[in-house]
Amino acid sequence: MKPVGVGSSSLSLRLAFAVSFTLSFSLSTSSLSEPKPKPKPITIPFSSHSHSSRSLSPAQSFASDLLSLLATPSNRAPPIPSNEAQQLSSCLKFLVPFSPDKDAYSYSWRRAILEEFRGDKEERENEMVWWPPEPVMELARLAIDSGGDPAAIQRALDPTVLPVPDVDRINEDQCELTRTPYGRRFANEVINSYLAFLFELIVTRGPSIGLNLSLSRYDLFHGHIFVATETGRLGILFHAREYPAFDKEDFPYYLGHCQSGSNVSYDESMNLRNILWLAPLPSNTTKAWLAPGVLVVLDAHPDGIIYQRLVPDYVDIVRTVYEDDFGLLVADVNYLNIDSVASAKRIFIC
Ligand SMILES: *[C@@H]1O[C@H](CO)[C@@H](O)[C@H](O)[C@H]1NC(C)=O
Ligand SMILES: *[C@@H]1O[C@H](CO)[C@@H](O)[C@H](O)[C@H]1NC(C)=O
Numbered sequence: 438m439k440p441v442g443v444g445s446s447s448l449s450l451r452l453a454f455a456v457s458f459t460l461s462f463s464l465s466t467s468s469l470s471e472p473k474p475k476p477k478p479i480t481i482p483f484s485s486h487s488h489s490s491r492s493l494s495p496a497q498s499f500a501s502d503l504l505s506l507l508a509t510p511s512n513r514a515p516p517i518p519s520n521e522a523q524q525l526s527s528c529l530k531f532l533v534p535f536s537p538d539k540d541a542y543s544y545s546w547r548r549a550i551l552e553e554f555r556g557d558k559e560e561r562e563n564e565m566v567w568w569p570p571e572p573v574m575e576l577a578r579l580a581i582d583s584g585g586d587p588a589a590i591q592r593a594l595d596p597t598v599l600p601v602p603d604v605d606r607i608n609e610d611q612c613e614l615t616r617t618p619y620g621r622r623f624a625n626e627v628i629n630s631y632l633a634f635l636f637e638l639i640v641t642r643g644p645s646i647g648l649n650l651s652l653s654r655y656d657l658f659h660g661h662i663f664v665a666t667e668t669g670r671l672g673i674l675f676h677a678r679e680y681p682a683f684d685k686e687d688f689p690y691y692l693g694h695c696q697s698g699s700n701v702s703y704d705e706s707m708n709l710r711n712i713l714w715l716a717p718l719p720s721n722t723t724k725a726w727l728a729p730g731v732l733v734v735l736d737a738h739p740d741g742i743i744y745q746r747l748v749p750d751y752v753d754i755v756r757t758v759y760e761d762d763f764g765l766l767v768a769d770v771n772y773l774n775i776d777s778v779a780s781a782k783r784i785f786i787c
């Protein structure tokens with residue numbers, strides 16, 4: 438079990454704190470909102486030299502197996518035990534079809550065709566996940582070329598500091614929704630639009646696997662950007678269902694101010710709250726691309742291997758999977774659903 442306090446997301450951590458401590462101490466609501474966990478310090482990035490000596494926790498090594506499974510072409514056996522691969526596969530609910538063989542060559546001509554004919558909406562959205570727009574591809578490449586250094590990604594942010602807006606009455610409820618009260622955006626607008634696109638796609642595709650979500654302060658509003666430990670692959674772990682409503686029977690836990698007024702009910706859908714996006718995987722030696730992007734829900738139902746290997750005991754009620762098992766944290770990405778602005782302007786990187 439991971440010690441409390443070494444987690445990463447202030448939000449999920451607060452949820453974790455709340456749930457683990459209300460069990461024994463019945464913590465007052467005011468003490469839940471502070472102190473806020475500080476953003477994790479940037480740790481030394483992996484390099485090809487430290488690669489073999491790095492020791493991974495069991496959860497990290499399992500997360501790394503999951504990432505290799507998601508990078509393996511269909512004509513090859515994934516480099517992980519086959520029973521593990523099988524159990525893992527049964528817990529993966531793809532929001533965009535898993536197509537590990539789509540190559541980057543098809544990307545350029547497909548993109549050209551799509552731009553000319555616009556194509557079918559669903560197919561275009563799939564393509565956007567398999568082979569994102571160029572600035573996102575460059576970011577994915579940067580993550581690898583920097584040796585998996587989160588700071589390299591952070592440097593792609595515009596320095597302008599933006600106050601977090603009052604959305605869904607957070608100020609009225611004294612809810613500090615984000616890690617910091619201000620955020621930033623990527624200097625390249627295409628990246629911000631792309632991030633907004635991912636949030637929106639998760640919501641539109643969710644029902645196909647039985648997951649109805651909304652882009653609200655109680656439900657899906659954040660993800661954690663990481664660079665993967667073993668490969669440097671860029672990814673985001675989204676957490677939906679963040680603040681379920683207090684319920685005497687089903688969810689007797691106070692989570693502090695941000696839970697006030699929640700319309701999210703604690704039910705089976707909690708199993709599906711961890712959603713993983715992976716950028717395409719660049720080769721670390723050539724300009725080639727080794728695997729297309731992925732968008733998948735990690736099903737953490739209690740009989741499955743994700744729950745058993747990735748959900749720490751102290752958050753088993755809320756099924757939280759932690760981004761620091763996947764890699765080093767770059768920043769949180771928030772989608773704050775403010776009215777009448779372009780989607781990209783709803784993105785706040787904190
Ligand atoms: C490139 O990636 C492979 C597989 O992830 C790894 O084994 C190798 O050490 C990496 N090489 C360099 C130069 O980082
Ligand atoms: C999701 O919402 C749709 C439409 O409102 C409804 O028909 C469906 O039963 C819901 N699914 C779940 C799992 O709640």
Ligand SMILES: *[C@@H]1O[C@H](CO)[C@@H](O)[C@H](O)[C@H]1NC(C)=O
Nearest residue numbers: 605651652653654700701702
């Ligand atoms: C909860 O409220 C949000 C807006 O705050 C709304 O978009 C969503 O549909 C509501 N969900 C349910 C299950 O009522």
